[in-house]
Amino acid sequence: GVLVIVSLVSLFLIAERGVALRQETVLPPKLLEAQQICRTQEELFALRAECNRHPSPYGRLLGSCIDNLHLPREENIEQLQTRARAEVVKLERGVVVLEIVTGVAPLLGLVGTIFGLITLFKGMGVEVNAEQIARFSEGIYIALYATLLGLSVAIPSLVGWSYFNRKIETMVVEMESQCDTFLRGQYRHHSGGPREGDE
Numbered sequence: 001g002v003l004v005i006v007s008l009v010s011l012f013l014i015a016e017r018g019v020a021l022r023q024e025t026v027l028p029p030k031l032l033e034a035q036q037i038c039r040t041q042e043e044l045f046a047l048r049a050e051c052n053r054h055p056s057p058y059g060r061l062l063g064s065c066i067d068n069l070h071l072p073r074e075e076n077i078e079q080l081q082t083r084a085r086a087e088v089v090k091l092e093r094g095v096v097v098l099e100i101v102t103g104v105a106p107l108l109g110l111v112g113t114i115f116g117l118i119t120l121f122k123g124m125g126v127e128v129n130a131e132q133i134a135r136f137s138e139g140i141y142i143a144l145y146a147t148l149l150g151l152s153v154a155i156p157s158l159v160g161w162s163y164f165n166r167k168i169e170t171m172v173v174e175m176e177s178q179c180d181t182f183l184r185g186q187y188r189h190h191s192g193g194p195r196e197g198d199e
Helices: 002-020 029-036 041-053 059-069 073-091 093-121 131-184
Strands: none
Touching: 002 059, 002 093, 002 131, 029 041, 029 059, 029 093, 029 131, 041 059, 059 073, 059 131, 073 093
């Protein structure tokens, strides 16, 4: 009962995170293209509008960079790091639950195993009869089934947790790299704001 519910929750989270953590969802290609051609003030405004049209983790980080271009570069980076931490928390939202499921499912299976063993030894006497053999078989079945079910829930959850963790880590590094490239370009000639001489 409980393990079935945990299994359904795990499958839902794996499917939901699989969609939410697609590369094009986190780092929209159109946003990356617009960033690469951003040279003038008008293109900067257009890039900010593109961030609004693509409400994604990277769009929010890049929008933060643009909004804080009036600040010194160090302060802009500090603001970016604060926003990046919040975005990472959002990306990891369902992944944390998968980690919990990975730890809890085998324990629930162990509870079932213990229950099966209790059933196995309950009422066993010195003399073995057909009823005791049937009870013995039932106890073994419950114990093995509970163990199998617990592992069948934990293993996919562990695989999903490991995969999504690695994917998030890779995408966070990519977003940081893109934002760093953008900020270096904008602050190259004017330490206090965006380039205005390219218009």
